[in-house]
Amino acid sequence: MGRLVKDYMHLKSSSDVHRSIYGARARRLFLLKSMNMPVPRVILLSINTVRKIQAENKLDIEGILENFKEEDIFSVRASPEHWDWGGPPSILNIGLNNKKYNEIKKKLNINLASKLYLRFILSYSIDVMRLDEELFDPVVNKTISESSIKEALAIYAEEMSEPFPQNAKQQLEQVLNSMIRAWNGTTARLLRQVQNAPEDAGFGLIIQRMVLGFGKTESGSGVAQFVSPLDGSKKVTGRYLSQSQGKESLEIENSLFLTKDKRGKSLEEHMPKIFSELCRLGEEARFKTRDELELDFTIENEKLWLLDAAPARRSARAAIKIVIDLVSDGVYGQREAVKRVEPKTITELLHSQLSPLAVRDVIGTGIAASPGAATGKIVFSSSMAQSLALQDIPTVLVRVETGPEDIRGMHFTKGVLTERGGMTSHAGVTARGLGLPCIVGANSLKIDAKNRLLSSSNGRVFKEFDFITIDGTSGQVLSGKTELVEPAFDEGLKTFLDWAKEISVLNVRANADTPSDAKLARTFGAEGIGLCRTEQMFFEKDRLLAMREMIFADSNADRKVALDQLLPMQRSDFEEIFQIMDGLNVCIRLFDPPLHEFLPRERQEMLELAEALDLPVSKIAERTKDLSEFNPMLGMRGVRLGITLPEIYEMQARAIFEATVLAQKANISIVPEIMIPLVSTRKEVQLIHSYVEKIANEVKSETNHFFEYKFGVMVETPRAALRAGDIAKHSSFMSFGTNDLTQMTYGLSRDDAGRFMRDYVTKGVFAEDPFHTLDDDGVGELLLIARDRGRQENTDLVLSVCGEHGGDPNSINFCCKSNFDYVSCSPFRVPVAIVAAAHYELFK
Structure with a gap:
């Protein structure tokens, strides 16, 4: 047997209670107590004390009980270090036994006493001793009475082969041990994993004297918060129920509203003084805790008590409104406001x-x-x-x-x-x-x-x-x-993002392929476009036919005719994007996917294309078969297509440069960035650069207009990362396409990995899905090698991540720590990335 543990604290207004030692709930209770608010007597067990009990040391239960009166009953609540980590449900009415039941019958009445005792018997039996809930159905399904108590006690005695414990020490000891076991159970650990809690996450425990909520004069329990959970506006919400305890007020239809409400009676009308006191305490607690709260309260014989103070329930929209109002009221500053809103919260707003x-x-x-x-x-x-x-x-x-x-x-x-x-x-x-x-x-x-x-x-x-x-x-x-x-991108969110931008060092651009994407990106605060995938423009119905004509062309001349149809379409798109992004950087990736992606798969689509091109269906099917590859993602795509069919990249370069000239003549500030995908060798970069430079000189000569552009590469192959020094000599920037780089580094198909990825993560083979969160150790090392070798040859080399990892907060932390210049992600993830970059600076 282990040693006797006497590490517990009687909570007082002068106590020293830190969240990291006693947990978040204990910290909130202390703040209420420090303002001399009406909080019933509390004993705190620290996170370390709970760990000692878990290690089979015995807690000094008798010493704890000496802090309470003989007639007291009490509750136990979990106090995890972070609210999001959850915890086992609270247990109420500990200490109730046959003797106290009889005393409460005399003090109140049989029905109320029976309700209290039965609640504890069921909770202790089912939640603590793990008896089958269905055993008690005959008791639960009839009106509560004195016979209900006898029947429930008999069921317990029969199942446990011993009578229901009458000793408060035994009850409390079993409750504490049960809650510790529940915390360490498989389900609880998995739920904490979802909240990114560490493996050794701990929790404290709170033992609190019960205020019954039952009495001869007005008594009951309720829950109150002082902002709307939907939008964060000032609004008292919650319920109150006479002759109740816990959160019964939220479960019973005839419970009172808190404020006057046309749907029914309210606490404000029923007990205006108590209501006024509750609102006053809520406002005072808001300033002291520097947050909006949800208060669990009990009224016992017309006296108000506060039992618990949790963060107010809030939607993402409400979370932003709350921190902006707290800054406006001088409770804290902008940096603290940004710190208090998780990046994932922003996702929900959009x-x-x-x-x-x-x-x-x-x-x-x-x-x-x-x-x-x-x-x-x-x-x-x-x-x-x-x-x-x-x-x-x-x-x-x-x-x-x-x-x-x-x-x-x-x-x-x-x-x-x-x-x-x-x-x-x-x-x-x-x-x-x-x-x-x-x-x-x-x-x-x-x-x-x-x-x-x-x-x-x-x-x-x-x-x-x-x-x-x-x-x-x-x-x-x-x-x-x-x-x-519905989503809301309002002035409040814009203000919040401006605060975050002032804090962050890493820039955030957007992946935007069309003018509508560009508008969205700018609205969401992107500082440019980091990836414009030009092939997406060809999937529009009016352009797809011209693209397919180019694919079916039998000669360079025929191919050029088809490309000449696409040239004005691309030029128009680029010109519009440049107008939208006036003054910001725009990085355009030249054509990347294999050509077969533009060909029809279904018989009906083949027939329609055959009619449009005046070709037999067999010719369509034959060409589709010719272009198919065993592994198209590693086949003729990206730079390989540009070298094999240079007229495609030449057309795109011309569209970019002609749009640049038109934009600059309209006083739009733009220096386009041209990016080559899937490079592996220096020679590929040199060859494509020569094509692009030739077109640039032609457009300058034809328009008699000088312009600048930047030329760089998308690093998606391990070899490109390893040979970054060679490539950097011919590049202004390197943008890491971490989707494909992860795929090639692991030898995983990103389209098929979903079949086994969940098992890999659950069984600990991968800490995270590497397509979701950047693999720091493997793919990350390639990025660092490329960074060091690239900047050794080109000290002005701009580095970025433009894969989907660019919108993942954990991956953004890696980019910030590694001194990258920017990340680029889909427009809807831009606000998330902005806040994540700010969080890195605030928490580093």
């Missing part, structure tokens, strides 16, 4: 979210690839999504996986669900760029595109046009329609 009141009927889960929530009718094709959108009918596009041909349909749907894929699959990347909720890798569901059915693992079947809801923030797929909270 997308529709499930209402906090929504009922979740979960039918499956997948990888949360793009945040936000969407409700709509199931459709299995992009054409159906487009058709229903024209009738103003919302849809969720359900596919085994998506490809380039689905981009148009993705513009018309409300959300995307795929059975296959990972974070950087086509569906995930495209959805994030569009700000579209998306779940990928939902392999707990089966998609039968042929018969247009979606099936869950438990046998539920959904047909096309049935309603479902997807939550791209949690990865949950829900049955039916669900209430959503």
Whole structure:
């Protein structure tokens, strides 16, 4: 047996209570106590004390009980170091026994006493001693009376082969040990992992004298907060219920509102003095704790007591409003305000979210690839999504996986669900760029595109046009329609982002492929475009035909005719983007994907293309087969295509330079940056640079206008990272495409990794999905090698990350620490990246 542990604290207004020692809940209670607020007697067990008990040392229970009176009963609450880490549920009424039950019967009445005692018997039996809840159904399902107590005690005695404990010491000891076991249980650990809690995360415990909420004069319990949980505006919300305890007021329909309300009676009308005191204490606590709070309170014989003070429930919109108001009221400064809002909170502001009141009927889960929530009718094709959108009918596009041909349909749907894929699959990347909720890798569901059915693992079947809801923030797929909270990019968020920008050193640009993307990027605070993927412009219906004509051209001359059709389209897009981004940097990546991505897959599409090009369908099928590759992501794409078919890159360079001339003549400040994808060797860079320079000189001569441009590379292969010194001699910048670099470093297919990634992370093979959070040790080392070798040859070399990692807070920390110049991510992730970069500076 271990030693006796006497490390506990009787909480007083003069106590020294730190969150890291006693936990967040204990710290809040101390702040209330330090203001001499009416807090019942409290004993605190520190995080270290809990660890000692866990190591089989015995707590001095008798010493703790000496701080309470013989007639007292008490509660135990968990106090984790951070609120988000959760903890086991509170246990109330510890110390109740047959003797005290009889005393309370005399003091109050049989019904109230029975209600109190039965609540404790059930809680102790089910939550502490882990008896089957169903055993007590005969007791729970009838009116509470004295016989209910006898029956519940008999069930306990029969199951445990001993009578219900009558000793407060034994009860408290069992409760504490049970809560410690629950904290270390598998479910609790997994929930903490979701909140990024460390493996050794600890919690303290709070033993508090119970204020019953039952009495001969007005008594009861309630919950109050003083801002709206939806938008953060000043508003007293909550409920109060006479003759109750805990959070019963939130569970019973006839509980009172706090303020006057046309829907029913209120505490403000019923007990105006108590209501006024509650509001006063809430305002005082706001300044002392420097936060908006949710107060658990109890009234005992017309006296108000405060039992607990948690952070007020708040949506993302409310979180921003709260910190801005606290800065405005002089509670703290702008740096502290930015510090208090997690980057992930910003994500919720920019997308529709499930209402906090929504009922979740979960039918499956997948990888949360793009945040936000969407409700709509199931459709299995992009054409159906487009058709229903024209009738103003919302849809969720359900596919085994998506490809380039689905981009148009993705513009018309409300959300995307795929059975296959990972974070950087086509569906995930495209959805994030569009700000579209998306779940990928939902392999707990089966998609039968042929018969247009979606099936869950438990046998539920959904047909096309049935309603479902997807939550791209949690990865949950829900049955039916669900209430959503709409996004808001308002002045409050703009102000908050301005504060964050003043703090951060790392710049944040956006991945923007079209003028509409560029407008969004600028609205969200991007400091330029870090990746403009020119191929995305070719997927528009009016351009796709010209692109396909170029692919089917049999000679350079025919190919040039098709490219001449595309030239004015690209030039117009670039000119508009330059206008939108006036004064900011724009980095344009030349054509990257393999040509087969632009060819039709379905027979009907082949027929339509054959008619448009006046070719037999067999010619279309033959050309599609000729261009197919065993591993297209490592085949003829990127710089290899530019060297093999230089006229493509020459056309794009001309479009960029002609747009630059037109923009500069319109007094728009622009120095375009031209980026070459998938390079591996210095010679590739030199060769393409010569093509681009030739076109630049031609345009200067033709327009009699001088302009500057920057030339650089996208580092996506390990060899390019290792030979960065050679490449840097011919480049102004290096942008790391960490999606492909991760894929090539690990030898993983980013489209297929979702099938096993969850198991790899759960079993600890990978700490995180490397396509979601940058692998510091492997891929990160390649980035550092490239940084050092590149800047050794070119001290002015600009370095950035433009893969999806550019919007991930943990990956942004790596970029800040490694002295990179900027990151680039989808427009909807720009605000998140801005706050993450500021957080690095605040917490480093």
